[in-house]
Amino acid sequence: MVAKRVIPCLDVENGRVVKGISFRDLRDAGDPVELGRRYAEEGADELVFLDISATLEGRRTMVEVVRRVASELDIPFTVGGGIRTLEDAEALLRNGADKVSVNTMAVERPDLVRSIARRYGDQCVVVAIDAKREAQGEGVAYRVYTHSGTRPTRYTAEEWARRAEELGAGELLVTSIDMDGRQAGYDVELLRRISDSVGIPVIASGGAGSLEDFYRAIVDGGADAVLAASVFHFGRFSVRQVKEYLASRGLEVRL
Numbered sequence: 001m002v003a004k005r006v007i008p009c010l011d012v013e014n015g016r017v018v019k020g021i022s023f024r025d026l027r028d029a030g031d032p033v034e035l036g037r038r039y040a041e042e043g044a045d046e047l048v049f050l051d052i053s054a055t056l057e058g059r060r061t062m063v064e065v066v067r068r069v070a071s072e073l074d075i076p077f078t079v080g081g082g083i084r085t086l087e088d089a090e091a092l093l094r095n096g097a098d099k100v101s102v103n104t105m106a107v108e109r110p111d112l113v114r115s116i117a118r119r120y121g122d123q124c125v126v127v128a129i130d131a132k133r134e135a136q137g138e139g140v141a142y143r144v145y146t147h148s149g150t151r152p153t154r155y156t157a158e159e160w161a162r163r164a165e166e167l168g169a170g171e172l173l174v175t176s177i178d179m180d181g182r183q184a185g186y187d188v189e190l191l192r193r194i195s196d197s198v199g200i201p202v203i204a205s206g207g208a209g210s211l212e213d214f215y216r217a218i219v220d221g222g223a224d225a226v227l228a229a230s231v232f233h234f235g236r237f238s239v240r241q242v243k244e245y246l247a248s249r250g251l252e253v254r255l
Contacts, residue, residue, distance in 0.1 A: 001252045004218050005045035005225035006242050007203065008232045010035060011052045012081075015065055018052070019181060019230050029233040032065060037072040039232065042239040044075060045254060048173070048227060050101065050128075051081025052148055063095050070096020078126055078173075086115045093120065101173055103128040104146040107153055107160070110167050117168025126203075127164035128173040131157040131190055142190050149177045157190060158197045165198045172198065173227065176206035181230055183209025191221030203227050211237065211245040218251060 010017045010032050017029040029035070036047055049069060051062055066079050079092045080101025089100045089112075106113050106127050117125045130149050131142040142157035153160070161172055174194055176187035186207045195202045204223035208214060208231050217223045231237050243253045 002224070003045075003252045003254050004223075004246060005203075006043075006214070006239055006246070006253065007046045007048055007225055007227040008035070008039040008044050008239060009048045009050065009205065009227050009229045010069070011050050011229060012062065012065065013051075013053045015062065017233065019233055029229075033068050033072055035233065036069040039239055040073050040075050043243060043255070044239045045225070046076040046078065047073060048078045048101065049080070049097075051079075053081075063091055066092060066097060067095040080126070080128055080173075084109075084112070086112065086119060089116045089120075093124065099124050099126050099170075101126040101128045103130065106164060106167075106169075107144070107146050107155070110163070113164065113167040113169060117170070122168050122170035122200075125169050126171050126173050127167075127169040128175065129157055129160060129164070129194070130175045130177055132177040133187070133190070140189070142193065145177060158193050161194045161198050165200050169200060171201040171203060171224070173203045173205055174223075179207030180205075182207055183230060183236075185209060185213045186217040186221060186223075186226075188216055188221040191217060191223050195222030195224075201225065209236075211242060214242050215246060215249050215251070218246070 017032050019029045076098045078099040079097040130145045134143050144153045144155040144160045179187050186204050191204050201224035203225040204217035205227040208228040214226045217226050246253050
């Protein structure tokens with residue numbers, strides 16, 4: 001069995017880690033370098049850094065901050081936000097990123113995903129999917145949103161997940177906009193729909209509030225990794241606590 005991964009996420013704005021609810025009402029959560037160092041020491045399997053305002057502000061990712069965080073890490077490091085070109089991805093990979101995460105530009109310029117995958121390999125490309133639940137007849141659909149959750153697209157989550165895999169994504173970072181920051185549990189149905197639609201790893205994001213939530217994302221949602229921010233930043237749980245809990249429930253993790 002492949003070990004399940006526990007991944008803290010640094011949502012960064014103006015050089016500081018921030019966290020809100022459903023991508024809104026952001027509050028300061030600390031210095032990205034200090035938090036990155038702490039999570040690596042706690043046993044995080046990987047770290048994700050998302051420059052959450054880069055796309056909305058029409059600028060590139062903060063390379064200098066990325067370099068400073070990367071200098072403190074000895075674990076895989078994924079960076080996203082503001083990646084518009086192959087050259088943007090190359091700059092991040094040269095400055096310490098092991099993988100790049102593409103969200104809005106993956107939808108608007110699908111060839112960007114293909115180009116990065118061809119140049120650096122599928123393992124370097126994470127396609128981030130932000131999805132929101134909506135009524136569809138008597139059922140429920142999940143609509144993909146871009147631009148930090150502000151613009152709906154024509155894709156359902158399952159459709160876009162399959163397309164991203166075809167383009168060369170090595171894994172998918174799936175965030176429930178509805179559950180983000182609420183600490184009420186991951187959207188397990190969203191995760192299951194996507195994990196059943198693709199053959200690449202799925203990272204669950206958006207909603208962790210209890211140790212059980214992490215377990216359910218993996219067992220019920222089919223996630224290969226669980227990502228969280230608030231519960232780690234504000235001290236509800238440590239990475240070590242989450243991994244020990246998952247191990248106690250019979251899941252393979254790296255302790």
